[in-house]
Amino acid sequence: MSTNEEHTQAITEAYNAKARETTSAASARKVAEAFGYMKEELDSIPEASNMGLSCGNPVAAASLKEGEHVLDLGSGGGIDVFLAASKVGPTGQVVGLDNSADMVTLARKNAAGRNLRSPHVSFVQASLTQELPITSDSVDCILSNCVINLLPFAGKATVMKEAYRVLRPGGRITLDDVISKTPLPDAILKDLSAHVNCIAGAVTPEEYRKFLEEAGFKGLSTRDIVFVETKKDLNVYYEAGTNCGSAGNNCCGPSETGRDLSTKPNYNVNEYVASYQVYAIKPGVSTTQAPDVLLHSWDAFPKVKSSPPRLTPDEVVSLIRDPTKLSDNYTVIDVRRNDHSGGHVRGSHQCPAQTFYDELPGFFDKFKTSKKVIFYCGSSNGRGPRCAGWYQDYLDAVGAEHKSQAYVLEGGVKEWLTRFTGEEDLVDYD
Numbered sequence: 001m002s003t004n005e006e007h008t009q010a011i012t013e014a015y016n017a018k019a020r021e022t023t024s025a026a027s028a029r030k031v032a033e034a035f036g037y038m039k040e041e042l043d044s045i046p047e048a049s050n051m052g053l054s055c056g057n058p059v060a061a062a063s064l065k066e067g068e069h070v071l072d073l074g075s076g077g078g079i080d081v082f083l084a085a086s087k088v089g090p091t092g093q094v095v096g097l098d099n100s101a102d103m104v105t106l107a108r109k110n111a112a113g114r115n116l117r118s119p120h121v122s123f124v125q126a127s128l129t130q131e132l133p134i135t136s137d138s139v140d141c142i143l144s145n146c147v148i149n150l151l152p153f154a155g156k157a158t159v160m161k162e163a164y165r166v167l168r169p170g171g172r173i174t175l176d177d178v179i180s181k182t183p184l185p186d187a188i189l190k191d192l193s194a195h196v197n198c199i200a201g202a203v204t205p206e207e208y209r210k211f212l213e214e215a216g217f218k219g220l221s222t223r224d225i226v227f228v229e230t231k232k233d234l235n236v237y238y239e240a241g242t243n244c245g246s247a248g249n250n251c252c253g254p255s256e257t258g259r260d261l262s263t264k265p266n267y268n269v270n271e272y273v274a275s276y277q278v279y280a281i282k283p284g285v286s287t288t289q290a291p292d293v294l295l296h297s298w299d300a301f302p303k304v305k306s307s308p309p310r311l312t313p314d315e316v317v318s319l320i321r322d323p324t325k326l327s328d329n330y331t332v333i334d335v336r337r338n339d340h341s342g343g344h345v346r347g348s349h350q351c352p353a354q355t356f357y358d359e360l361p362g363f364f365d366k367f368k369t370s371k372k373v374i375f376y377c378g379s380s381n382g383r384g385p386r387c388a389g390w391y392q393d394y395l396d397a398v399g400a401e402h403k404s405q406a407y408v409l410e411g412g413v414k415e416w417l418t419r420f421t422g423e424e425d426l427v428d429y430d
């Protein structure tokens with residue numbers, strides 16, 4: 001494995017492939033039950049969110065309370081996010097981070113099927129080896145399930161520092177991971193399939209503790225950071241066929257040792273590594289209300305692919321003032337949250353950006369006959385172009401049975417008000 005980036009990319013490609021293949025629900029259930037999930041828990045969540053990739057059940061040990069903010073590092077299909085969401089209730093927030101775009105797409109689909117929406121439940125594509133797109137001091141509990149072992153050594157240190165930053169004082173880490181019983185032999189360390197399958201990246205409890213301590217974590221009350229070996233059989237993935245390599249011939253390509261990633265190792269995995277629960281806290285006490293977990297609300301939605309053209313204020317004025325224009329020729333959309341009353345483009349509809357993506361089907365039904373749908377926000381640099389892009393992406397996906405096209409009002413409402421305040425046919429106040 002040459003560099004940290006190549007390592008992360010190889011792991012991500014393997015899990016992208018895993019997310020795209022169909023996992024046998026029976027096999028995934030067998031693995032999940034072996035690692036402590038109860039039948040009732042598995043019955044309560046979207047079936048596709050359990051991919052048989054876990055090595056424990058961190059939610060069961062996290063004592064989550066109503067209203068808490070939770071972050072799941074490496075959320076996969078969302079199994080622990082969904083379980084956590086039911087514990088923290090509608091006033092809580094649960095965010096799943098994963099570097100695999102296909103995992104995030106799958107998890108979002110699972111969430112949409114249960115009508116679970118951001119900010120209550122969000123899935124964000126982000127690498128744990130970099131600064132997390134999460135607000136400092138915003139999280140009560142960090143979960144992770146069979147993920148930290150997959151990060152390169154330096155990435156493990158980075159994610160623990162980031163975990164510390166985003167936790168509130170008094171916040172806790174409750175995670176499950178694969179940890180090595182002994183320094184691993186070179187043959188395993190050089191085997192990509194052993195990395196992808198959560199073996200070769202495992203570090204010893206001492207090394208793990210060092211990452212946590214160096215980030216600032218302490219143990220619960222007067223005790224040390226706690227490591228509990230669960231004594232579970234790690235061969236269960238291969239028996240059930242849910243190990244990442246089980247995608248078979250084209251999951252991740254041949255490993256550096258030339259062995260196909262789907263092959264069961266020719267050694268007893270339990271001799272080298274074990275599943276552990278890890279508990280640690282960020283010292284301190286929090287007395288203030290936790291801020292939103294997501295640094296950017298739009299991270300919970302797909303990235304925009306299109307780039308809708310801009311219309312100058314003069315072009316929009318000519319649309320508004322042209323008596324020959326029918327009302328379905330254009331529609332103006334204000335995507336600001338709550339500052340509509342300070343003055344807005346006359347006749348504009350208010351559709352706040354933070355709920356816009358989830359409401360796209362209804363939006364399309366309402367405005368699909370409008371040839372030009374023109375979006376703006378304060379300066380039309382962020383929310384306006386983003387919502388226009390989501391609408392255009394939606395139009396492109398729907399196909400040709402509409403005449404609508406997305407545009408952005410250049411300069412946003414700021415420029416509009418600067419130029420046209422006092423002109424009653426152009427500016428309106430609520």
Ligand SMILES: C[S@@+](CC[C@H](N)C(=O)[O-])C[C@H]1O[C@@H](n2cnc3c(N)ncnc32)[C@H](O)[C@@H]1O
Binds near residue numbers: 012051074144
């Ligand atoms: C073994 S799976 C576990 C998934 C999930 N926690 C579960 O229990 O089903 C590991 C997950 O970690 C993600 N992952 C691996 N490396 C990552 C990284 N550098 N940043 C973010 N996610 C990563 C993978 O994409 C995959 O979804």
